[in-house]
Amino acid sequence: MPIGVIYMAVIEVKNLTKRYGKSRGIEDVSIEVKEGEIFGFIGPNGSGKSTFIRTLLNFLYPTSGSGNVLGFDIERESHKLKEKVGYVPSEVKYYEETKVVDLIEYAKSFYSEVDECYIDMIVQDLKVDLDKKIGELSYGNKKKVAIVQALMGSPKLLILDEPTNGLDPLIQKKLFEVLRKEKEKGNTVFLSSHNLTEVESLCDRVAIIKQGRIVDTVDLSVLKEQFGLVVEVSGDLTKEDVLKISKEMMLESESHYIFTYSGDVNSLVDWAKDYSLKKLLVEEQNLESEFMKYYLGEGEGYERV
Numbered sequence: 001m002p003i004g005v006i007y008m009a010v011i012e013v014k015n016l017t018k019r020y021g022k023s024r025g026i027e028d029v030s031i032e033v034k035e036g037e038i039f040g041f042i043g044p045n046g047s048g049k050s051t052f053i054r055t056l057l058n059f060l061y062p063t064s065g066s067g068n069v070l071g072f073d074i075e076r077e078s079h080k081l082k083e084k085v086g087y088v089p090s091e092v093k094y095y096e097e098t099k100v101v102d103l104i105e106y107a108k109s110f111y112s113e114v115d116e117c118y119i120d121m122i123v124q125d126l127k128v129d130l131d132k133k134i135g136e137l138s139y140g141n142k143k144k145v146a147i148v149q150a151l152m153g154s155p156k157l158l159i160l161d162e163p164t165n166g167l168d169p170l171i172q173k174k175l176f177e178v179l180r181k182e183k184e185k186g187n188t189v190f191l192s193s194h195n196l197t198e199v200e201s202l203c204d205r206v207a208i209i210k211q212g213r214i215v216d217t218v219d220l221s222v223l224k225e226q227f228g229l230v231v232e233v234s235g236d237l238t239k240e241d242v243l244k245i246s247k248e249m250m251l252e253s254e255s256h257y258i259f260t261y262s263g264d265v266n267s268l269v270d271w272a273k274d275y276s277l278k279k280l281l282v283e284e285q286n287l288e289s290e291f292m293k294y295y296l297g298e299g300e301g302y303e304r305v
């Protein structure tokens, strides 16, 4: 961060709770998203990602807690807030008989100024089919229309609920390019996702939600610096043999072990030479191997020895 630059919190939420009657939605969620960052929100199915986003945008009333987005209170000033935020919902619903081109033109009429060249470029990049009716579009193709609409007012903040769901890999890549450009312009992106690989490649920071509560918030550049190697071995060796080289056991079954390793590669090679191995697989640690623990239930998963 350059010295002297003060980053404003674009999203600031304190102790936000939303219950559906007696059922849990989100519990005591506190988050701060800084201006100009791409912030990922990840967690298992039903953990509360959509509930959080919908409460933030006042589509749901909070049970308790408070928050502001772009300086606007999420309850009292939600109408102002919604004007300034580009939002892509997880489920896109439009009037089925409307043609895409008409919907986009109609959406433009809500803004005093629209960067037509930019919107045309997004339409082309995402291969949006302008001539079809909404009702004729697939789930992914509807999502693309929602993305175009979210970008229409050149928002300072984009909130996207599982934006890549239903998009093919090429369009996902194009969307990431668009989001990176938004960041380059100084805008802020908040997105929920199930895809840890995409989160790793795109986001600056990530919050992990589990059973409605934030369990961790991570700066990915710091985390990546700590990443070592993930080593998988099987053959004629015991757990004690593995513990000579690493204390970070991720999985162990009979003669088959997966562990992380951060030391010198040559020492790892020397260690491996002492055993008769059937398999030796070494790969760089990534977000998926690190974060899988958050997706596992009680008693499942890795053991740190």
Ligand SMILES: Nc1ncnc2c1ncn2[C@@H]1O[C@H](COP(=O)(O)OP(=O)(O)OP(=O)(O)O)[C@@H](O)[C@H]1O
Residues within 6 Å of the ligand: 020, 023, 024, 025, 026, 043, 044, 045, 046, 047, 048, 049, 050, 051, 052, 090
């Ligand atoms: N309208 C509703 N009425 C009652 N409970 C609800 C409602 N919507 C969500 N929930 C509950 O709130 C919790 C959080 O759901 P939410 O949809 O926010 O999770 P999510 O993380 O977005 O899930 P997914 O990854 O599957 O989209 C779940 O236990 C869910 O059953």
